[in-house]
Amino acid sequence: MHIVRFAVTLLFLVFSAPLFAHTTLYHNFTGYTFVEGHGEHAALNRFTTMLVREGKIVATGDSGLFELxxxxxxxxxxxxxxxPGLIDAHGHVTGLGQNLSELDLRGLTSRTSAVAQVANYAEANIELPWIIGRGWNQVIWPEQSFPTRQDLDQVLSDRPVWLTRIDGHAGWANSRALEIAGITRDTPSPAGGEIVKDEQGEPTGILIDTAMALVRKHIPAASDEQVMAYQEAAFQQLLSEGITQAHDAGVSKQALLSYQAHAEAGNMIRIHAMLSASDPALESLLAEGPHRTDNHLLQVRSVKIYGDGALGSRGAALLKPYSDDAENSGLLVTPEVEVARLFNLAIEHDFQVNYHAIGDYTNRLALDTFEGIFQAQGTDKTDLRHRIEHAQIIHPNDIPRFKELGITPSMQPTHATSDMNMAEDRLGSTRLAGAYAWRTFLDQGSLVAAGSDFPVELSNPFYGIHAAVTRQDRNNQPVDGWHPEQAMTVAEALRSFTIDAAWAGHYEDVTGSLEPGKFADFIVVDKDPFKIKPSNLWRVKVLSTYIAGQRRYQLQP
Known part of the structure; x- marks a missing residue:
């Protein structure tokens, strides 16, 4: 990849109309953007001046633009x-906003501290009929075992408690919540889920994947006004971290209507909405066809289809049993026959398929399904830019099939550094050869669309860029990186969070790079990612964020 230094790029067509006072010339900075395409074809351009008119870039270059x-x-x-404004190619916007308003258990390193946090929160919020929270992770606790309902009962037994695991694929309930849900020793686990039970056959309070719905359906649903507020809170959080566009993985009709209202008001970040395949209104939403709002803030042209669970809760579907649980090969959230139907349904309506696949079984299932559909239709439908979300654990023989079938791996770098303390326990060393394999994908010419999966992981994209380059956590561990042979370069990581993510979301025509004719979505940061030590990439601080030339965030001194 080469750097074009101080190249002046002009869009002459804009000068058919006069330049009025609302033209802005930004200067005295060092700017970086990718030009000339996406993926391995993109070149890195450096510039010091940028001319913006009516929210779009007219030219980038050097001081010569002053005369222009x-x-x-x-x-x-x-x-x-x-x-360029950073793009998170896989997140959950409404969930992030909701998480910001609820009990946060992220990072707590023991069961005792998690329970204490619940007790403190419940005491401070005595008016709440349910205690709702998220973020617990038994993998970072000393015993590394699932908690129980009895742990919660000790501090709160008269109100229901429901705590979602950090990955969103397991829940922890107290006895009152199980009672409300009617879950007893005689309740069978639903397809695609598990009611975890103890040696006596009693429910422990842990529900995995589809079993979570048994409790969730009793929790009062968020009102339309609450959903609007959740999204607004998420927008503010993301703007403060330099994210100007997010691909929202699993949008309900209610959330979509809220987005439409935000888009009409012009007060949102750009959203590539993946319709939730589990929403009852899916077929009617597909019938409306792919579309984008006139102000390019909201785009609807993809469907999120749910494959399996997550590695941490042993719900990821594997070709062979878990190394630390010989009787368990994971779960399919959506039955195979339904996967094929949903793939076909989306493709028939010209919608991109975004399939959640953590385990090697689900990744192979997705590839097989794509291949079968393409062969039956006599076309590969690569123009729809289908994606496998997470593409996390893949049999090495299946990785080349992504390139052959034109499937984009949509991956989250911080998953590797969060999972490294338990991934080998779950998989054994052999299966890690095809896990979190960013370099293998890049070397074969695949484009990697990067994201965070917020609020599963923290949404700060510089944490993802740091993890992609160093394969380390923010304590710089392990010293040499975890499987460093799969690391990206700084340029590749930045590309995966900008133009490559834009392309993977059909948004590269107006976003993803700072080129003439595109929207002036950009950020100003305090450190040069190409000049600092890679170990400091996560420390890059966003000073201001712009969407269409309008400053939407500024760091307060």
């Missing part, structure tokens, strides 16, 4: 670094 627009408003960026 002498009457433009000038904004001095004080020698800072300018990057």
């Amino acid at each position: 627009a002498p009457d433009a408003e000038r904004v001095d960026l004080a020698g800072r670094i300018v990057l």
Whole structure:
């Protein structure tokens, strides 16, 4: 990949109309963007000046642009670094906003501290009929075993408690919540899920994947006003971290209607909405066809289909049993016959398929399903840019099939550094050869669309860029990186969070890079990611965020 230094790129067509006062010239910065395409074909361009008119980029270059627009408003960026607005290719926006308003158990390193946090929260919120939270992770507790309802009963027994695991694929309930849900020793586990029971056959309070719905359906649903507020809170959080666009993985009709209202008001980040395949309104939403709002803030042209669970809760579907649970090969959230029907349904309506696949079984199932559909239709439908979300654990023989079938791996770098303390226990060393394999994908010419899977992981994209480059956590562990042979370069990581993510979301025509004719979605940061030590990439701080040339966030001194 080469760097074009101080290249002046102009869009001459814009000068068919005069440049009015609302033209802005940003200067005195070091800017980076990819140009000339996406993936391995993209070149990295460096520039120091940018001309913006009516929210779109007119030109990038050097001080020569001053003469081009002498009457433009000038904004001095004080020698800072300018990057394209970052794109999270897989997150859950409404869930992030909701998580910000509820009990947060992320990072607590013991069962005792988690229970204490529940007790403190319940005491401070005595008016709440349910205590709802998220973020517990038994893998980072000393005993590494699932908690129980009795743990919660000790501090709260008169109100129901429901705590979602950090990955969103397991829940922890107290006895009152199980009672409300009617879950007893005689309740069978639903297809695609598990009611975990103890040696006496009693439910422990842990529900995995589809079994979570047994409790969730009794929790009061969020109102339309609450969903609007959740999304607004998420937008503010994401803007503060330099994210100008997110691909929302699993959008309900209610959430979509809320997005439409935000888009009409013009007060949101850009959203590539993946319709939830489990929403009862899916077929009617598909019938409306792919579409994008006139202001390019909201796009609907993909469907999120649910494959399996997660590795941490042993719900990821594997070709062979778990190394640390010989009787368990994981769960299929959506039955195979239904997977094929949903793939066909989406493709028939010209919608992109976004299939959640953590385990090697589900990744192979997705590839087999795509291949079968393409052969039956006599076309590969690569124009729809189908994706496998997570593409986390893959049999090495299946990785080349992504390239052959034109399937994009949509991957989350921080999953590797979060999972490294338990992945080998779950999989054994052999299966890690095809796990979190970013370098293998890049070397074969596949495009990697990067994201975080927020709120499963923290949404800060620089945490993802750091993990992609170093294969380390933010304590710089392990010293040499976890399977460092799969690391990305800084340029590749930035590309995966900008133009490559934009392309994977059919948004590269107007976003993803700072090129003439595209929206001026950009961020100003305090450190040059190409010049600092890789170990400090996660420390990059966003100073301001712009969407269509409008400053939507500024760090307060």
